[in-house]
Amino acid sequence: MDPRSAQLAPDARPDRPRRRVGLFRAAALAVLALGLLGVGGFLVFLMQLRVEESKPSRVADGIVVLTGGSSRVSDAVELLAAGYGKRLLISGVHRTNGASDISRSVPESKDWFGCCVDLDRSAVNTRSNAVETRRWATERGFRSLIVVTSNYHMPRAIAEMSHVMPDIELIPFSVIGDKWRDEVWWTSGATMRLLLSEYVKYLAVEARVRLARLGLDIAPESSEQAPEPTARRPATALAN
Structure with a gap:
């Protein structure tokens, strides 16, 4: 065995722990950066x-309401x-569910269904x-919608x-729920969980949309199939 090799081997061993420490620090910094990015994105x-709630800034061709609570339909x-x-x-x-079911849930809508x-x-x-709203707006030639x-x-x-x-102008009309008015969101565990869940869903949509604009459609519209109806639900209820 070459004596010079025997002398170099011990000197090289301390480099391994130093490399491990360096990798650990890099991983910790990456996790910290991602955490800060996530918190910042949530705040945005x-x-x-x-x-x-505030009235829309102007009149539109049509109005679309996404079900999920009777107050949404009532406001629409x-x-x-x-x-x-x-x-x-x-x-x-x-x-x-039919028009009569919604009329019972939202009495003020009865006169407008006809x-x-x-x-x-x-x-x-x-x-x-979104897909069904596009179809509806296109059939009627609408160029602006209140959402x-x-x-x-x-x-x-x-x-x-x-x-x-x-190509269609979208004008948001946000419905403010009673719980949102009655308590500060960060004091309610249920509201916090709802917001965090919605934030994750929003990030997923933004990622899919941005990839689609680059020509990478990872989930084409045609892949979504509506499930068969099961138990009867309230006329205005849907998980959104």
Whole structure:
């Protein structure tokens, strides 16, 4: 054995622990950076959410409301009655429910169903809401829409709709729930979980939309199939 090799071997061994420490520090910094990025993104997401309801800035051709609570539909009907749109689309109505079911849930809508309200029973999630809304708006030649949904759901809804309807102007109308008014969101565990869940869904939509613009459509629209109806649900209820 060459004596010089025997002398060099011990000197080289201390480099391994130093390399491990360096890799650990790099990994820790990467995790910290991702954490800060996530927190910053969540704060930006929260800044998009309205905390008070305000009337739309102008009249649009049509109004679309994404089901998920009777207050959304009620507010949309009020906008229709006030002349903010020519017609109203209620998107995401359960297949077993009809106009009479919604009328019972939202009494003020009864007088409008005969002339100006359309029901979409095909949409099962926010993405299919956007697809069905595009079909409805295109058939009627609408170039502007007021979008009605809950404030926490609005960023994801607009992201989906602007992707499939880039030539149609979207005017958000955020519905503020009673719980949002009655308590500060960060003091409620349920509200915090809802916002974090919605933020993750929003990030997923933004990633998919950006990839699609680059020609990488990882989930084509045609791959979504509406499930068969199961138990009867409230007329205005859908998970969004």
